[in-house]
Amino acid sequence: CWARIRGRLRDEVGEVEYRTWLRQMTLAGIDGEEAVILLPTRFLRDWVNSHYGDRLRALWQGEDASIRRVEIRVAQAASAEPVLADGEAAPARAEPAGLAESLAPSRPAELRAPEPRSDWVVPLEARFTFDTFVVGKPNEFAHACARRVAERPASPGFNPLFLYGGVGLGKTHLMHAIAWAIREGETARTVAYMSAEKFMYRFIAALRSQSTMEFKETLRAVDVLMIDDLQFLIGKDNTQEEFFHTFNALVDQGKQIVVSSDKPPSDLAGIEDRLRTRLGCGMVADLHATTxxxxxxxxxxxxxxxxxxxxxxxxxxxxxxxxxxxxxxxxxxxxxxxxxxxxxxxxxxxxxxxxxxxxxxxxEKRVSIEEIQRKVAEHYNLRLTDMVSARRARNVARPRQVAMYLAKHLTQRSLPEIGRRFGNRDHTTVMHAVSRVSELIAQDAGFAEDVALLRKMLET
Ligand code: ADP
Ligand code: MG
Known part of the structure; x- marks a missing residue:
């Protein structure tokens, strides 16, 4: 009945919309007259509630008239990746998984919806697909490599695929996109995606429960292994060792590995040489800072x-x-x-x-008072100490006023604070400097240009 309701909703709203908002719905259970549906984040819950709540209720009624209420709640265990769509703090990361749970989604078993495919189900973020990934100069190479791996896993030259780049530039998005594409492809392939941290927790849990054999076997049975944020494996010797063996076993069997990190393999200090070498011997693709x-x-x-x-x-x-x-x-x-x-x-x-x-x-670019003083001194050919000295000669006093003016406009500091930083001057001195410089800017185009130039240098 729940499967039918989902199916109808999917038909009604279309694949894209369904995938964006509704795919992660799971049925927690039916409690008397109430059906309880779970979503992984507050944002999704609110969205689904306000946009599809009525429709869900109507569909339930159509299927089962005894259901009078549909409750949409936030699932306790969030997906492995924090969903930041709402700009709120991310839900707490899922706790280290025990082995029993390690091959299942991170939600408790009773909350799990029946999955259509029996492969190693991983909590993939519904939004992170190739369709929603915007390609531009900084990421086109990484994107092309990801596409290529998704189309033809384990092709020579692309194994492993090593994606690296700064925080929030799309590494996880691309990895999930690869996983979605492979899972939806013609060939049935098992995809395992997890963060390096999770890999480690699972491995340690397996060690503790003396089930490492099982852990190894399951890992080595996948077709595509993806480890996100590999930098977290740094210094974890036996986990690294295990990863290295898994890595080799999979590559030898012609399976695909995809790894991400915040640095290129060569800069991964604390990772054993032999692993670093192997990581770098496939395709290394960089996600550059956005333009x-x-x-x-x-x-x-x-x-x-x-x-x-x-x-x-x-x-x-x-x-x-x-x-x-x-x-x-x-x-x-x-x-x-x-x-x-x-x-x-x-x-x-x-x-x-x-x-x-x-x-x-x-x-806002944070400019420090010290930086302002240094740049202004440099510009007017003075020494840094002139900025804080008691000298009142015009050729020193005027640049000092300019620096105070810039400090007022480019930092969040108060007037008394600025005064203190300029050789313990009074806040009225700063006030006077600010208004004097403003006047001069209005009167003297050359001076105005000078100040504008300084400002630009400090702001960029
Ligand atoms: P990383 O793993 O590199 O820290 P993520 O893959 O988690 O970064 O990306 C952070 C957020 O920015 C995600 O919501 C992702 O969808 C979005 N994002 C990053 N790059 C792109 C892109 N090129 N097009 C669309 N969304 C993007
Ligand atoms: Mg990430």
């Missing part, structure tokens, strides 16, 4: 997928300010969308500034 263009494309794609209208100016603001991590970029967009939905108001540049006040501030 403005890629960030903008990602935002456009996400806004389109969420079917919300986001003004170009707002996307430009986000793409300019939130530069390091796609996850945070996404989180900011989701916050805007949630806010707009909650209050039934469109997203505007003003609402963006208001809602994301804290995020934007946190991403």
């Amino acid at each position: 403005y263009e890629l960030r903008l494309s990602i935002l456009q794609a996400k806004a389109a997928a969420a079917q919300v209208l986001v003004p170009a100016k707002v996307m430009e603001l986000l793409a300019t300010k939130i530069t390091t991590n796609v996850r945070e970029l996404e989180g900011a967009l989701n916050r805007l969308v949630a806010h707009a939905n909650l209050f039934g108001r469109p997203i505007t540049i003003d609402s963006a500034h208001e809602v994301l006040h804290d995020v934007l501030r946190a991403h």
Whole structure:
């Protein structure tokens, strides 16, 4: 009955929408008149509740008139990867799994929905597919390699595939995309995906319960083994050893390995040489830092997928300010969308500034007073000590005022604090400097240009 309801819902909403929002639903059970459905995060629960809740209720009624209520709850054990779609703190990482649980999804058995395939089920994030991965210059090579591995696992030259790059640049997304593609492909293949941390916990649990043989056999029976965030295996000698043996056994049998890390194999200090060598001998692909263009494309794609209208100016603001991590970029967009939905108001540049006040501030380039003093001194050919000295000669006092002005505008420091940092001056001195420099900027184009240049140098 639950399978039919899911099927009907899938037919109604279409594959893409189903996969984005509904795929992770599981039936926890039926309690009298109430059916309880679980989703892994609060965000998903709220979304499904508000967008599909009524439909779910109606479908249940159609199948089983004794069900009067449908409760949608957050499953206790979250999926292995924190889902950050909502920009909230990630749910606590799943606890180290015991061996009994190690080959199953991280949800307790009674909460598990029957799975269509009997392969080694891993908690893959529904959103992380190739369809939703936006390709641009910084990631096109890694993406092409991932595609290639998904199409033809274990082809020579691509085994292992080693993906590396900074936090939030799409490593996990690409790995899940490979896993989805392989699981949905024609050939039945077993895919095992886990973080290095989980690999370690499972291995240690197996050691403890004296079931390492079982652990090894299961691992060596998969067709594709993916280990995410390998840097966490650093220094864990016997886990590394085990991984090395598994790795060799699989590669020898013509199975595919995919590994991710925050560094290239050559920089993985604390990983044994022989493992490092083997890791680097397939395809090594780098996810580079995003460019403005890629960030903008990602935002456009996400806004389109969420079917919300986001003004170009707002996307430009986000793409300019939130530069390091796609996850945070996404989180900011989701916050805007949630806010707009909650209050039934469109997203505007003003609402963006208001809602994301804290995020934007946190991403402002933090310039220190010391840096300002150094740059200004350099620019005017002075010594750093002139910035804090008592000298009042114009050629020293004016640049010092400029530095105070910049400190006021580029840092979050208060006037008294700035005064203290400029040789224990009073806050009124700083105030005077700020207004004097503002006046000069208005009167003297050459001076204005000078200050603008300094500002630019400090901000970029
Ligand atoms: P990593 O594993 O490298 O830390 P993730 O794969 O978890 O990063 O990516 C962080 C978030 O950013 C995810 O929600 C992911 O979907 C998103 N993301 C990263 N790169 C892209 C991209 N190129 N296109 C779409 N989404 C992306
Ligand atoms: Mg990751």
